Amino acid sequence: MKNNLNHAYCPAIETMALIGGRWKVIILHVLSKQARRFGEINVRVPSISRKVLTEQLRELEADGLISRKQYKELPPRVEYALTEYGQSLCPLLAYMAAWHKEKV
Amino acid sequence: MKNNLNHAYCPAIETMALIGGRWKVIILHVLSKQARRFGEINVRVPSISRKVLTEQLRELEADGLISRKQYKELPPRVEYALTEYGQSLCPLLAYMAAWHKEKV
DNA sequence: AAAAGTGGTAACCTTAAAGTAACAAATGAA
DNA sequence: TTCATTTGTTACTTTAAGGTTACCACTTTT
Numbered sequence: 001m002k003n004n005l006n007h008a009y010c011p012a013i014e015t016m017a018l019i020g021g022r023w024k025v026i027i028l029h030v031l032s033k034q035a036r037r038f039g040e041i042n043v044r045v046p047s048i049s050r051k052v053l054t055e056q057l058r059e060l061e062a063d064g065l066i067s068r069k070q071y072k073e074l075p076p077r078v079e080y081a082l083t084e085y086g087q088s089l090c091p092l093l094a095y096m097a098a099w100h101k102e103k104v
Numbered sequence: 105m106k107n108n109l110n111h112a113y114c115p116a117i118e119t120m121a122l123i124g125g126r127w128k129v130i131i132l133h134v135l136s137k138q139a140r141r142f143g144e145i146n147v148r149v150p151s152i153s154r155k156v157l158t159e160q161l162r163e164l165e166a167d168g169l170i171s172r173k174q175y176k177e178l179p180p181r182v183e184y185a186l187t188e189y190g191q192s193l194c195p196l197l198a199y200m201a202a203w204h205k206e207k208v
Numbered sequence: 209a210a211a212a213g214t215g216g217t218a219a220c221c222t223t224a225a226a227g228t229a230a231c232a233a234a235t236g237a238a
Numbered sequence: 239t240t241c242a243t244t245t246g247t248t249a250c251t252t253t254a255a256g257g258t259t260a261c262c263a264c265t266t267t268t
Contacts, residue, residue: 052256054217075263
């Protein structure tokens, strides 16, 4: 009989749930420089399909990391930007980048 | 004609490649406390199958984050531990945990 | 009149990841 | 003699993720 009380709880997991998606970190990185339109993100994130980009953006938005602002123009214009919450992730991304740079 | 030169390079991605796997962070977290045998990890990582645990451990080992030490005993005994390289990730995991704690 | 431009969506297909179950190997214990 | 133990592996199936193509809406440009 296994003892389930041994299960480890790792709080870092919660953060990974937000940024662990296949393209999330690149998207956040792109938006960290400046707000971008859908098409601009699409060009800057290599080889992502529009479908998947839409999905990832929706998830980031649902998690409160980015905002979506739609202008009433034609052809349509939609701008994505980091929220304050999303911006608070930047030091973490910088830490990750620095760790890699230092250790390799 | 799309301009491919717009592709963003995000160094944090490289780090994510190491710890972004479905179970990597939990495994690292478990091993950060102390070295563990295969079965001990299996119990502490909720609902992971032996097959997938093996795969993830092999990848972590190939990336140099953990070490695998096999004792010549029967029944077999194998112990996994963080390498020095793997230990250097701990502050990052702590950062991730702290960010989540503070922001939610 | 038709095409371009933008930000999607819907339907469908393929690929990658994960799960399941059975088996192995050597020894000691029942 | 058979079972239990431990760390896997192998073969097979299921699920999730991602890709592909076609299409829409509305206006301006060719």
